[in-house]
Amino acid sequence: MGSGLSVTPLYPGPQDLLLIRKRLHAWYADNHRNLPWRKTPEPYSVWVSEVMLQQTQVKTVIAYHDRFLKRFPTIQSLALADQQDVLKLWEGLGYYSRARNFHKAAIQVTSRYCGQIPADWNAFRQFPGVGDYIASAVLSIAFNQPFAVVDGNVKRVISRLFVMDTPVNGSRAHVAFQEPATALLDRDAPGIFNQAMMELGALICKPAKPVCPQCPLNTFCTAFSSRQVDVYPKRIKAVPVPLYPVVAGVVYHQGRMLITQRKPDGLLGGLWEFPGGKIQEGESPADACVREIREETGISARIVSHLCQVKHAYTHFKIQMQVFICHALSGAVRLNGPVDFRWIAPGDMDLYPFPGANHKFLGLLKDTEHISHKTLPTGTKI
Numbered sequence: 001m002g003s004g005l006s007v008t009p010l011y012p013g014p015q016d017l018l019l020i021r022k023r024l025h026a027w028y029a030d031n032h033r034n035l036p037w038r039k040t041p042e043p044y045s046v047w048v049s050e051v052m053l054q055q056t057q058v059k060t061v062i063a064y065h066d067r068f069l070k071r072f073p074t075i076q077s078l079a080l081a082d083q084q085d086v087l088k089l090w091e092g093l094g095y096y097s098r099a100r101n102f103h104k105a106a107i108q109v110t111s112r113y114c115g116q117i118p119a120d121w122n123a124f125r126q127f128p129g130v131g132d133y134i135a136s137a138v139l140s141i142a143f144n145q146p147f148a149v150v151d152g153n154v155k156r157v158i159s160r161l162f163v164m165d166t167p168v169n170g171s172r173a174h175v176a177f178q179e180p181a182t183a184l185l186d187r188d189a190p191g192i193f194n195q196a197m198m199e200l201g202a203l204i205c206k207p208a209k210p211v212c213p214q215c216p217l218n219t220f221c222t223a224f225s226s227r228q229v230d231v232y233p234k235r236i237k238a239v240p241v242p243l244y245p246v247v248a249g250v251v252y253h254q255g256r257m258l259i260t261q262r263k264p265d266g267l268l269g270g271l272w273e274f275p276g277g278k279i280q281e282g283e284s285p286a287d288a289c290v291r292e293i294r295e296e297t298g299i300s301a302r303i304v305s306h307l308c309q310v311k312h313a314y315t316h317f318k319i320q321m322q323v324f325i326c327h328a329l330s331g332a333v334r335l336n337g338p339v340d341f342r343w344i345a346p347g348d349m350d351l352y353p354f355p356g357a358n359h360k361f362l363g364l365l366k367d368t369e370h371i372s373h374k375t376l377p378t379g380t381k382i
Helices: 014-031 043-053 058-071 075-080 083-090 097-113 121-125 132-143 152-161 173-184 190-203 285-297 346-351 356-366
Strands: 243-253 256-261 276-278 300-313 318-330 341-344
Touching: 014 173, 014 190, 043 058, 043 097, 043 132, 058 083, 075 097, 083 097, 121 132, 132 190, 152 173, 152 190, 173 190, 243 285, 243 300, 256 285, 276 285, 285 300, 285 318, 300 356, 318 356, 341 346, 346 356
Parallel strands: 243 318
Antiparallel strands: 243 256, 243 276, 256 341, 300 318
């Protein structure tokens, strides 16, 4: 791939820029989706939506957005919430660092700005989890500030308009596409313009099979006029993600299951899970499960049965998880680091936020036929 064409000579003149904005506004007015955060550009609602929309499809976000605002109607109520309640409400959206950072940001807004979200770029940009995209989106949509949004949809539209060779998933993409996005921006109505650009990419200028005849900007699109729409945007070929074989053990003692909490930061931070880990080379899944339980919790356990196999994909890797039903034999729970544990009844699973991979077998655990209620010998530590 090339390092990126200079798009400056290809910018439309002032009159064409006005026409582009006029056509885009008219198309958006007639065709935009009726999304809940568009009803009123209230800063908190917009911020919630933009945080959720990172890495998540609109159709999924709608229900989560509404539930989140019903539970935490103001940023002050979010700031006062326990992080576990926030993570539980976020459960299923993935990328849980978004929820943790948003919660931290709400606390800062409440303590530093008396609950008023600041409309200043430098102040807003300092909040946890707020990058250029979030700042541009919230400040333009909620406060009418002239900042151009650059997301995947916008990059695709601009890539085709100006036949840019810069890969949209490359390290220079944001910087390269920010310049033309800013040049196109309607500074009189930046919020509407940004939403229109993103909506155009979502509904018309789609990754595959774009609907070019219906595009309000097709007369300005270099890729369309040169019949190269299918060539753009350019992308760096993704490296195949590794697949890791892992195990998880559902450890029972007197009808209760052992769950452990992940460290507060990092992948799936703050969520609860069943003890387990990677299978070592030459190790059987059952042996790996017993070893991981012992190393992670200090508990000696025996395998009762194989519950299921689960496949799950994360951003940079995939897992194939073998899940076992286990009974605790002896030992005292001892965990490494700032983490916690619980012995819970099957009916209490809904009270805790679990990762998506665990959710794929939680339903099977509601069948309690495999649970042993026998008391261990006196003096056994659990």
